[in-house]
Amino acid sequence: MNPQSSILNPQSSILIEIKGLDFRYGQGTFRLVIPELCIARGEKVAFIGPSGSGKTTLIHLIAGILTPHAGSIRAGDVELTQQSDRWRRNYRISRIGFVFQEFELLEYLTVRDNILLPYYLNGLLRLAPEVRKTAEELAAAMNLGDKLKRHPKNLSQGERQRVAICRALIASPEVLIADEPTGNLDPETARAILALLLGEVERRGATLLMVTHNYALLDAFERVIDIGDFARGSRS
Amino acid sequence: MSRILLLAWRYVAYHRIKTVILVICLTLTIVLPLTAHLLITHYGDALLARARATPLVLGAKGNRFDLVLKALYFGSATVDPIFTAEVEKIQEEKLGLPIPLHLRYTAGGNPIVxxxxxxxxxxxxxxxxxALPRKLGEAVLGAEVAAELGRGPGDYLFSDQKSLYDITKTYPLKMHITGVLTESGTPDDRAVFVDLKTAWIIGGLCHGHQDVVAEVDEKAVLLRTDDQVVTDDSIYEYNEVTPENIDSFHIHAEPGELPLSAIIVVPSDxxxxxxxxxxYNNDPEGLNRMLVPEVVVTELMGLVFKVKRFFDASFGLITVSTILFLVLVVLLSLRIRKREMETMFKIGCSxxxxxxxxxxxxVIVLLMSLVLSGAISVAAVLLAPRFVGLV
Structure with a gap:
């Protein structure tokens, strides 16, 4: 099954459906148990909760980076837990865009190459000339048009996060997963970055799943889920 | 694959200092044994080829390696003289063709043969x-000497002064260049060839001066008999052979007692x-010996290879330590780049x-080191004749 084309049923309003999920890290006491959770297409969801409660774990499970010990995670019509590693990698590269707290840009790549990174890393994405054009347009839309040849060390924190957002959006994902994307930014820049994210997600009709500790930003989301309600024990 | 190559190249190019340090370490590890191997193999073959092309070398007893290196490759070692009587003896007995060599002097740092x-x-x-030299005081240049000095037929060349501050030594001889040899890829390219008598003029055994009967001031005459005139040092000695003074040049030695450095002998059969x-070799009282250059050079190469084996072992240890260093660098790099790799994996990279x-x-670093090592080694092999001067 091609993860690029057929997993997500555009007719269905349910994008992610989790049932009876049970996840543990090795022999530790931490346990994430989610009886049922549905995320609709185009929904903007914020995950909150104390540190170590399993917010990042949950988005990694949704992205297919981790697999649960029990339960079901459906992405559209496809049961993620039954797919191969390769399938899940291809699913991530083609359907999910990631934004990280620490930006995680590659220092040795220019802004342009950082934006195009998903195309360098996985052969499923074809690096056509129009993709390069899209990268330039994205950068221009994020006020990075004149910084395409710069390296991340020559950018401000806000600029770096905007590059990371461009990288997350370059393959036109259906789901944008942001793991505390404003955690390293001052309040003003954080609001600007969130506005950018929400604007892009809205414009593309994508779904935003965002982990945050910043309660001041929660008004912008349609739904807020406290992962602390699902976590048991401690990861430490 | 090209995408991976691009990313890898970007990493290597961005971390220039780290890359340069790694390339230098690897290059040094590769270049020393590689250059030693290439030099020994290349010049071993070249040395042996010339030795095989030279059937016998006759010279004074002493260091056999010095004698063969002197006679075949015009090395700088000093060998005891052998005398022209040996040439005459071999010629008279028709046992072979003797080719005398006088190899004591230099011109512009190049050996005069x-x-x-x-x-x-x-x-x-x-x-x-x-053309080849036909008269006293003429010289023909090896191809490299001519190119280096930028001289050719019609130009002149002075022999080097043996001892600048010793006024008892003869003056440098101004030699007329009559021709340039074609390149042969052998030590002959780096030599100046003269007639034997011209070599003896440089050494002072053969010389020309004012006519002590007709031209010299009587005050300079210390003794005059019917058959001998002795003068003081004010007599003018010629340091150039010209048509006007060529008849005044004469040898002060018996015909069979003129010194040579070695004699190449091409036996009749x-x-x-x-x-x-x-x-020559079975006479324990004899002053000279006949050497087979191939045997001597093979023996010399055997010694070189013994030394090389020692160096190979050292290089082996250096290689092991470099590999360990490289492994350490890679492991530390992996640790430092763990988050980067984790990000790649999260994005969708395998x-x-x-x-x-x-x-x-x-591999890029290794290739750069290999290319650099190869270039340095080849340059060393090509430039070695200029510095070593053997082959």
């Missing part, structure tokens, strides 16, 4: 421009060669691709 016309025929040397070797990326970066 005093010899006969037989040498050029024996070595297959051809004149590219001009195998039996003659055996007789010659036996005659772990295998990440490994390929790391491996490609290493």
């Amino acid at each position: 005093g010899t006969t016309l037989d040498y050029f025929e024996f070595r297959g040397l051809r004149v590219g421009v001009g 195998e039996k003659s060669g055996t007789i010659l070797k036996a005659r 772990r295998m691709t990440v490994i390929w990326l790391q491996a490609t970066e290493l």
Whole structure:
């Protein structure tokens, strides 16, 4: 099954459906148990909760980076837990865009190459000339048009996060997963970055799943889920 | 694959200092044994080829390596003289063709080879421009000497002063260049060839001066008898052979007592060669010996290879330590780049691709080191004759 084309049923309003999920890290006491959770297409969801409660774990499970010990995670019509590693990698590269707290840009790549990174890393994405054009347009839309040849060390924190957002959006994902994307930014820049994210997600009709500790930003989301309600024990 | 190569290249190019340090470490590890191997192999073959092309060398007893290196490659070692009587003896007995060599002096730092016309025929040397020397005081240049000095037929060249502050030594001889030899890829390219008598003029054994009967002031005459005139040092000695003074040049030695450095002997046949070797080598009282250059050079190369084995072992240890250093660098790099690799994996890159990326970066560094090592080694092999001057 091609993860690029057929997993997500555009007719269905349910994008992610989790049932009876049970996840543990090795022999530790931490346990994430989610009886049922549905995320609709185009929904903007914020995950909150104390540190170590399993917010990042949950988005990694949704992205297919981790697999649960029990339960079901459906992405559209496809049961993620039954797919191969390769399938899940291809699913991530083609359907999910990631934004990280620490930006995680590659220092040795220019802004342009950082934006195009998903195309360098996985052969499923074809690096056509129009993709390069899209990268330039994205950068221009994020006020990075004149910084395409710069390296991340020559950018401000806000600029770096905007590059990371461009990288997350370059393959036109259906789901944008942001793991505390404003955690390293001052309040003003954080609001600007969130506005950018929400604007892009809205414009593309994508779904935003965002982990945050910043309660001041929660008004912008349609739904807020406290992962602390699902976590048991401690990861430490 | 091209995408991985691009990413790897970007990493290597961005971390220039780290890359340069790694390349230098690897290059040094590769270049020393590689250069040693290439030099020994290349020059071993070249040395042996010239040795095989030279049947016998007769010279004074002493260091056999010095004698062969002197006679074949015009090395700088000093050898005891052998005398022209040996040439005459071999000629008279028709046991072979003796080719005398006088190898004591230099011109512009290049060896002056005093010899006969037989040498050029024996070595297959051809004149590219001009002609071979026909008269006293004339010289023909090896191709490299001519190129280095920028001189040719019609120009002149001074022999080097042996001892600048010793006024008892003869003055440098101004030699007229008559021709330039074609390149042969042998030590002959880096030599200046003159007639034997010209070599003896440089050494002072043969000289020309004012006519002590007609031209010298009587105050300079210390003794005059019916058959002898002795003068003081004010007599004018010529340091250039010209048509006007050529008749005044004469030798102050008995014909068979003129010094040579060595004699190349081309025996008439195998039996003659055996007789010659036996005659010189089986005489414990004899002052000279007949050497087979191939045997001597093979023995010399054997010593070189023994030394090389020692160095190979050292290089082996250096290689092991460099590999360990490289492994350490890679492991530390992996640790530092763990988050980067984790990000790649989260985005959708396979772990295998990440490994390929790391491996490609290493391969790029290795290739750069190999190319640099190869270039340095080849340059060393090409430039070695200029510095070593053997082959």
